[in-house]
Amino acid sequence: MSRTLTTSSATTSATDGDVSSATARAAEQAASTQEVQSLTLAKALNTAMVDAMSADDTVIVFGEDVGMLGGVFRITDGLMRRFGSTRCFDTPLAESGIIGMAVGMAMNGMRPVVEMQFDAFAYPAFEQIASHVAKMHNRTRGAVTLPMVIRIPYAGGIGGVEHHCDSSEAYYAHTAGLKVYTPATVADGYRMLREAIDSDDPVIFMEPKKLYWSKDAVDLEGLRQEHTERVAAGSSTEGRAGVARSGTDATLIAYGPSVPTALAAAAVAAEEGRSLEVIDVRSIVPFDDETVAASVRRTGRAVVIAEAHGFASVASEIVARIQESCFHQLAAPVRRVTGFDIPYPAPKLEHYYLPGVDRILDAVDDLQWEDQS
Amino acid sequence: MTISATQHIPDATEPPPHHRALTESVRKFGISVEDYMLPARHPIQMVSPEGVLVPADEQGAQPGHEYPIPDEAELLAAYEQLVIGRRVNDQNSALVRQGRIAVYPSSHGQEACQVAAALALADGDWMFPTYRDSVAIMARGVDPMQVMTSFRGTWHSGYDPHEHHVGIQSTPLTTQLLHGVGVAHAAKLRGEDTVVLAMCGDGATSEGDFHEALNFAAVFGLPVIFFVQNNRYAISVPLAQQSAAPSLAHKAVGYGMAGERVDGNDLVALLSVLRRAVTLAREGSGPLLVEAHTYRMQAHTNADDATRYRQDSEVAEWQEKDPLNRMRTYLTGQGVLRDEDADRIDEHAEAVAAVLREGLNTEVDVDPQELFRHVFSSPTPHLDRQSAMLAEEISREAAR
Ligand SMILES: Cc1ncc(C[n+]2csc(CCOP(=O)(O)OP(=O)(O)O)c2C)c(N)n1
Ligand SMILES: [Mg+2]
Numbered sequence: 001m002s003r004t005l006t007t008s009s010a011t012t013s014a015t016d017g018d019v020s021s022a023t024a025r026a027a028e029q030a031a032s033t034q035e036v037q038s039l040t041l042a043k044a045l046n047t048a049m050v051d052a053m054s055a056d057d058t059v060i061v062f063g064e065d066v067g068m069l070g071g072v073f074r075i076t077d078g079l080m081r082r083f084g085s086t087r088c089f090d091t092p093l094a095e096s097g098i099i100g101m102a103v104g105m106a107m108n109g110m111r112p113v114v115e116m117q118f119d120a121f122a123y124p125a126f127e128q129i130a131s132h133v134a135k136m137h138n139r140t141r142g143a144v145t146l147p148m149v150i151r152i153p154y155a156g157g158i159g160g161v162e163h164h165c166d167s168s169e170a171y172y173a174h175t176a177g178l179k180v181y182t183p184a185t186v187a188d189g190y191r192m193l194r195e196a197i198d199s200d201d202p203v204i205f206m207e208p209k210k211l212y213w214s215k216d217a218v219d220l221e222g223l224r225q226e227h228t229e230r231v232a233a234g235s236s237t238e239g240r241a242g243v244a245r246s247g248t249d250a251t252l253i254a255y256g257p258s259v260p261t262a263l264a265a266a267a268v269a270a271e272e273g274r275s276l277e278v279i280d281v282r283s284i285v286p287f288d289d290e291t292v293a294a295s296v297r298r299t300g301r302a303v304v305i306a307e308a309h310g311f312a313s314v315a316s317e318i319v320a321r322i323q324e325s326c327f328h329q330l331a332a333p334v335r336r337v338t339g340f341d342i343p344y345p346a347p348k349l350e351h352y353y354l355p356g357v358d359r360i361l362d363a364v365d366d367l368q369w370e371d372q373s
Numbered sequence: 374m375t376i377s378a379t380q381h382i383p384d385a386t387e388p389p390p391h392h393r394a395l396t397e398s399v400r401k402f403g404i405s406v407e408d409y410m411l412p413a414r415h416p417i418q419m420v421s422p423e424g425v426l427v428p429a430d431e432q433g434a435q436p437g438h439e440y441p442i443p444d445e446a447e448l449l450a451a452y453e454q455l456v457i458g459r460r461v462n463d464q465n466s467a468l469v470r471q472g473r474i475a476v477y478p479s480s481h482g483q484e485a486c487q488v489a490a491a492l493a494l495a496d497g498d499w500m501f502p503t504y505r506d507s508v509a510i511m512a513r514g515v516d517p518m519q520v521m522t523s524f525r526g527t528w529h530s531g532y533d534p535h536e537h538h539v540g541i542q543s544t545p546l547t548t549q550l551l552h553g554v555g556v557a558h559a560a561k562l563r564g565e566d567t568v569v570l571a572m573c574g575d576g577a578t579s580e581g582d583f584h585e586a587l588n589f590a591a592v593f594g595l596p597v598i599f600f601v602q603n604n605r606y607a608i609s610v611p612l613a614q615q616s617a618a619p620s621l622a623h624k625a626v627g628y629g630m631a632g633e634r635v636d637g638n639d640l641v642a643l644l645s646v647l648r649r650a651v652t653l654a655r656e657g658s659g660p661l662l663v664e665a666h667t668y669r670m671q672a673h674t675n676a677d678d679a680t681r682y683r684q685d686s687e688v689a690e691w692q693e694k695d696p697l698n699r700m701r702t703y704l705t706g707q708g709v710l711r712d713e714d715a716d717r718i719d720e721h722a723e724a725v726a727a728v729l730r731e732g733l734n735t736e737v738d739v740d741p742q743e744l745f746r747h748v749f750s751s752p753t754p755h756l757d758r759q760s761a762m763l764a765e766e767i768s769r770e771a772a773r
Contacts, residue, residue, distance in 0.1 A: 068682045069609035090610045092579035093546065120545065124581060159475055162529045163544045311755075340759045342748050347475050347526030352741040352763060359766065 036219045042212040044189035044220075045075050045151075049113060051224065052197040053083050059197060060105065061088040063098055063115030063151075072117055073153055073212055095125035099150065103132050106146040106202075113197055119154040120163035126171070133202045134177030145200045149193070154182075155257040155307050157210035157354060159347040166344060167308035169256075172204040173284050173317070179238070180284040182206040184259035186216035188242075188282060190223045195236045206284075208257035239286035243295070247277035249372075250301035250364055253292055253318055255281035258305045258355065265360040276364065284314055292318070293325040300331040301367040305355055310338030332368035376562045391594025391659050398658035402437035410631045412622035413438040416666050417646055418636040422694040424702025432642070438633070440645035445709045451488055451640055452700050452710060453718045458484035458508035459697050460722035461517065464729050465507075465524070469675045473733045475526045478505045482638070482670030485696035486602045488512050489643035493598075493651050494570055501540040501553040501571040505602075509572070510539050517725060518732040527739050546577040550586035550599065557595040568654045570598045570647075576607020578621050587662065591628040596654035598647065599625075599662040602637060604669035609682040625662035637665030638696040641703070668694070741767060 039047075053059045061079055063071070067090040070077030079088035091098050095116060102112035116122035122129075129150070136144050156165030173180045179201050183189045189207075196203040230236055244259060245266050254262035259280045266276040277295050281288070296302045302322050306315040319334045337355045345353050383389065399409040415433035417440060420426060426442075434440060443451075462484065465477040480487050483505070491512035494500060502510055507524075511517050515532045522531025523542060530541045540556075543549035553571030560567035577583060578601060590597040601621050605612050618624055625632030631653075635646045643665060650661045668691035672679040679688075704710035745752070745760040 064607075065609045067609075070681070072608065072676075090614055092615050093576040093607050093610065094579045094581060096581050097579070123545070159526065161476060161523060161526065161544070340744065340763070341756060342744050342759075343529075345744055346523070346528050348739050349527075349741060349744060352744060352767075358770075362766075 035221075036217050038215050039186050039218050039220065040213050040215050041183070041186050041189045041207075042073060042075055044186045044218065045193055045207065046077055046079075047220065048190045048193035048197070049076065049079060050082065051227075052113070052194055053079065053087060056111065057087075058109060059087075059111045059113060061113045061115070062091050062102075064090065064093055064095075064117045066090060066115050071115060073209065075151070075153075075207070075212070076115065095122055096128050099125040099128040099133060102148050102150075103128065103136065103146060106148040107136075107144055111147045111149075111197060113149040113151065116150060116152045118160075118164045119152055119166040119168045122150070122152050122168065125150075129172070129178070129204075130175050134175045137201070138177060146202045147197075147200045149196045149199075149203045149205050151193075151205045151207060153209040153212070154206045155208050155210065156344060156350055157257060157307075159350065161347065162344065165350070167257075167306070167339065169204075169206050169284060170308060170313050172206075173314050177202070178285060179203045180206065181238075181282065182208065182256035182284060183282065184208065184211065184244075184254075184256055184280050186214070187218045187223060188280075190218070190220070191227070191237060192282065194227050195230075195238055198231065198236070199238065206256060210257055211260070214260070237282070239283050239288055241282055241288035241291040242280045243277065243291070244280040245276070245278040247275040247299065249275045249299060250303065250367055251277045251279060251292075251295040251299045252303050252305055252360065252364075253279045253281060253322075254305040255284060255314075257307050261355065261357060262305050262360065265357045265364070268357055269361060269364060274364065281318070287318075287321070289321055289325060292322065296322050296326045296334075297329040300329055301364075302326075302330075303335045303337055303360065303363045303367070305337045305360055307339050307354060309341045310336050311341045313338060331371060332366075335363040335366060337363045376564075389594060391657060394594070394657040395659050398653055398656055399437075404437040407626075409437050410626045410629070412620060412625070412632040412634045412664070416634040416636045416664075417642045418639050419642040419645065420639050420699055420703045422638070422699055424699050424706060426703070426707075440642065440649060442641060443644045443648070445707070447492075447644070448641065448700075448704060449709055449714065451492055451644055452704055453721065454488040454492065454512045455484050455640060455697055455700055456718050457722045457725050458487050458512060460726045461508055461511060461729065464726040465521070466671070466675070468729070468733050474521065474524045476674050476676065477507075477524050478674045479671045480505050480508050482691065482695070483602055483604055483667045484508055485640040485643055485700070486600075486637050486665045486667055489640060489647050490570055490572060490600055492644060493647035494568065495651075497538065497565070498568045498570065498651070499538040499540065499553065499556050501549040501556075501569065502542050503546075503549065503572055503574065503577075504542050504544050505574065506542065506572055510537075510542070511725075513537055513539055515539055517729055521729065521733060525733055525737075527737055528743075547573050547580040547582040547586065549573075551582055551589065553597055554586050554590045554593075554595055557590070557597045558593055561593075561595060566596075566655050568596045568598065568651050570600055570651070572600045572602065574607060575601060575603040575605065575612050575621060576610060576615055577601075578624065579607075579615055587625070587628040587630065587660070590660035591630045594657070594659045596657070597660040598650045598654055599660065600647070601662065601664045602667055603664050604637075604667050606669050606673070606683070608673045608677060609679075611683075620664060622662055622664040628660075630660045630662060632662045632664065634664045634666065637667030638694045638699065640696055640700050667696075 066076040067080040102114050105112050155167045172178050181192050183192045196205050252262040262278045269276045304315045304318045315336045322334050417433045462479045462481045468474050469477045487508035490509045515537050519531035550571045553569040557569040622632035622634040745756045
């Protein structure tokens with residue numbers, strides 16, 4: 001669906017916001033970005049919003065400092081300049097206000113993509129999220145859809161002070177009616193944010209902030225093409241986990257910020273002669289039981305890795321599901337490697353908290369290998 | 374602990390006692406309660422940016438908003454804190470550049486507000502500061518190195534709130550205002566005359582907790598001064614995009630409390646306005662809101678790039694209104710600040726800066742086991758196991 005809005009732009013006239021010129025722009029970009037390029041996750045997310053806003057005038061971006069500044073992490077950089085201040089704007093400083101207004105806008109024809117500045121600063125909006133965003137569709141017996149995306153930079157590893165490093169995914173995953181995505185690669189940053197914006201359901205889009213500046217070689221044009229084809233086919237990668245590394249001896253299951261750590265652990269294990277498979281969960285809700293179970297049934301051992309506290313966590317949920325579906329193929333109890341059950345530490349102490357390669361390998365060592373030796 | 378137990382169950386038609394108290398206090402100004410609640414027509418200014426005393430009829434005051442000039446000894450002591458505050462801000466910013474501290478939200482340009490907030494309070498009163506109010510906390514007497522604990526990243530806070538009656542520096546915006554309201558409420562229940570000064574920025578006034586705090590304080594008639602440092606920006610977002618109210622001080626009226634606005638770079642006016650607010654609150658006339666017009670001279674924090682959203686010319690304009698130059702010129706002109714005072718004060722400030730430099734240039738040992746120590750008031754078996762696991766990891770690492 002695409003609709004033309006009158007774009008009265010106070011800041012710029014770089015775009016008139018209509019779809020034909022957006023298409024022309026996309027074609028122009030296509031010509032200039034033919035091959036594989038090195039891109040940060042930040043830029044991939046930014047590009048996903050640019051493309052979504054170009055394709056559909058009802059996609060509106062707002063939040064704190066997302067306009068002129070381009071967001072404190074610059075994920076919305078240039079959107080206001082390009083699309084005008086009706087399509088990308090700063091709100092007063094109030095998270096409940098941002099989400100509540102987004103609900104109303106989504107009810108009335110828009111596709112809001114809003115930013116919460118940091119994980120812990122989304123908490124004032126929790127009532128709107130838990131009581132309305134998650135439930136509106138259900139309460140109205142399906143009469144109302146809320147096609148909105150709540151982007152949240154989350155987790156630690158950047159030496160941030162308190163309230164800037166929370167892994168808050170469990171609160172959302174535990175709230176029925178919310179989809180929860182978290183990309184771990186640059187390509188998935190683009191792919192999954194486009195899918196989140198396309199989704200008619202509300203999506204909590206958790207961005208691992210420590211990966212914002214990580215780079216990958218990606219074929220942006222290929223990703224755009226892939227998106228166009230998926231939209232045409234009415235399909236998506238939603239709810240599908242990915243195999244980030246193939247292996248045979250045990251499965252590491254990770255998401256978001258923990259995926260690179262799991263991959264690093266698998267690389268070290270390989271040197272020690274152990275072949276670990278790494279599954280990137282990608283979409284916490286809906287959860288891909290099939291991919292995870294297929295891997296664990298094959299390897300017979302599993303470790304779930306997450307930066308969040310382990311108690312009552314997404315990692316706990318994954319362990320429970322594996323146990324339910326793979327019990328007879330398991331050679332050892334499924335382990336969790338997570339953050340401790342303590343408030344996220346101050347910067348100088350965070351490395352003690354974060355699940356690192358050694359802690360993961362310790363857990364792997366504990367997986368009852370007697371039958372193999 | 375004694376709580377004065379009122380057996381009296383109020384009649385729904387009867388105004389609460391603090392309404393009477395408010396009417397009483399207002400009577401001495403000879404104006405109506407409504408006029409008392411409305412802020413002065415202009416921000417109160419007693420010393421001009423050039424450092425000259427503003428004639429009484431041009432200070433912005435109108436009936437009910439007249440403020441006396443604080444005495445000389447008080448002004449000199451305040452000036453000393455102002456010089457120290459500036460030195461602290463600039464020392465910390467330098468240490469951030471040198472990589473000695475992770476982050477420091479400087480109050481450079483807002484030091485007059487910081488100092489006045491601290492000096493307006495009595496020892497038993499409480500202050501509820503934000504991340505930007507380090508100088509105010511130091512001016513209240515908290516050890517500077519303790520204040521820097523959170524910014525150097527060894528713990529979330531370094532001082533005991535009960536010792537100096539200063540809440541932990543709050544980052545989740547305006548959440549601390551309600552804590553201030555609660556502290557005032559508890560004190561009132563015990564019959565104490567504690568006043569609470571709760572601080573926030575201009576942007577923060579948009580948060581829901583700001584509204585709730587003001588309303589609670591007014592409904593319960595609590596002695597809380599809401600002190601808003603309007604420094605024109607919330608990170609990149611200018612005030613005009615934050616509020617459509619005639620001023621932030623006007624917000625007070627909607628809750629049934631007095632609002633006042635004051636030149637936030639004029640230490641003389643700030644001291645006078647805040648002192649009167651504290652006195653009125655202590656007399657039982659309920660909460661007040663004071664909005665100080667000031668400017669954030671530097672970026673939001675070292676992580677921010679202010680050139681993306683504001684003009685250098687605007688910063689230059691505010692440089693002319695600098696609170697420190699203004700106070701120095703004024704006090705020198707009045708003969709209150711003599712050369713020897715100025716030298717002594719500069720030395721004092723330098724000594725504080727040296728403490729920060731030395732302290733923050735020294736590596737401090739962190740104890741990983743402390744991570745598990747303060748989660749609950751006594752240890753749990755679950756956390757004991759996690760703590761043992763970390764200890765084991767660390768000793769294995771050390772043995773490698
Ligand atoms: C609830 C919440 N939302 C967002 C933030 C992120 N944040 C930190 S400071 C700030 C701007 C605050 O501006 P203002 O209240 O004017 O205070 P100033 O920083 O100018 O002193 C923002 C948005 C936060 N700390 N808390
Ligand atoms: Mg501000």
